[in-house]
Amino acid sequence: MNREKLNNRLQKIKDKLIDIVQTRDRRIYISCESQNACDVCKFLFEDLTLRFIIATGIDSDNCFEVLYHFANDETGDIVTVKAIIRDRENPSIESITPFIPGAEWIEREIHDILGIEIKNHPNMRRLILHDDWPEGVYPLRKTRPEVNEGTVI
């Protein structure tokens, strides 16, 4: 799919997006609210047949972000879906693993290190953290974890 076609097709899901930003040639960032992220990813993967690269979880200033990176290998574009999770107390997002099996590990990792609940994930066990790791302590959050006295991390 060439670039023009890609841009046209992206317009179709415009009502689900906050904005589309092109930072430079071949780099497109589209942001959306967390509840729309799953649909947007499904559209990119199944309808536009982009290749899933990876997802990145970020503890941002006043929200969490999950970025889903997709590649369009015909043009070399990287399309990044920025899902913004505004609920800092109980962050959660819908799983994309049911239609992209290649996302299984990274969603488990995001759950481990940032404590973002991944809804409807088919195999939500720990991936990065050891079974002994205390519940509710997330190593990649910017805030200092509150740990019970005597807990060894």
Next chain:
Amino acid sequence: MNKAMNKPVLAVGPFHPLQEEMEYFQLTVDGEIVTDIDVRISYNHRGIEKISETLQFDQVPYLVSRVCGICSASHPLAYINAVEEIAGVTAPERAQYIRVIINELERIHSHLLWVGLGGHFIGYDTVFMWAWKYREPVLDLLEAITGNRNNYGNVCVGGCREDIPDEMIPKILKELDTIEKKTEMLTKAVLDDPVLHARLKGVGILTKEAAVKYAVTGPTARGSGIAIDVRHDDPYAAYGDLDWKVISQPEGDVFAKAVVRLLEIFESIKMIREALKKLPKGPIAVEVKQIPPGEGCGHAEAPRGETFHYVRSDGGNRPIRHKIRAPSYVNVPSFKASCIGQNISDVTLTLASVDPCYSCTERVAVVDSHHNIINDYEALLQMSRDKTARLKKEIGAPELKMEES
């Protein structure tokens, strides 16, 4: 009695002495056939993404080159692609060419390493010895250029750290000729061998559909008929200026992946020759004073597939988030598609066929529910080798012989 308890399980891992990382595969088997596979990773998690947040932008390349010793040119390059994107900097042309040369030398030695290991797994230790012997001069070349056999630390934000002196170019070209000749002989020996055809064809097939679903990259994808290559699709460094082609094979089996890797070595040699010929004069680095706030995605084609780095800056001197995706992270889960339904004796090879930057098969316990036999890794390796020997006998093939010129 609990039915789940009765499931015969074959535990592969969690440590492998051949490759320096740890991973654990749990194969559920029915007789000789694998019916399910479960993977546990992160026995050796080093928290590199977190450490990166504590380092300055120009220190990070040295950290990420230690993500993997074999891919220690492509990780820093992917990171630098991302940071240079944020800073809006372009490295001087000479630096772009040097980056290509280092990365292609890395690809040659990594592919030869895989060919050797693949031979070892099926009991062709001659292939193992020869491939690793030919790999040695490549490492010597890298040492001559960068000072290190691995962990070259040669790229920095805005350029390269070490130049390739003009007087070294004839030496590199001469070595390339030797490497090409030896690899040609090795490739011929491997591709013409009837036993290897019988042993590797149709084994561990990853279909194109499964390859797309598991989002695999690199030779694993190219062996399944998906001709993607970051060097071609989103050219970085000087790849856009060079004449080369993307190698792909449609079959998806172990043989196809071996062919892709072997043929890629020749493309790499061709690229290095052309890059050395075109090597522009001039400085090798520009000064980068500040990284502005912003975000960047950088990727590079490592020997095993696409290495992806995402960097976010807030205008300070350290990244506030640095995500690293190494190619094996997406290639390894594809075992779920390629191993199920396979014979146990083919599993070691199928697991090795994606060239995982990992450990694979030490400390194997085969628990057979009918006989309660417990085997170890040696026994599994032996099963793989026995199958080769059996095929050899059936075909009536002579011992693999190679001549040294």
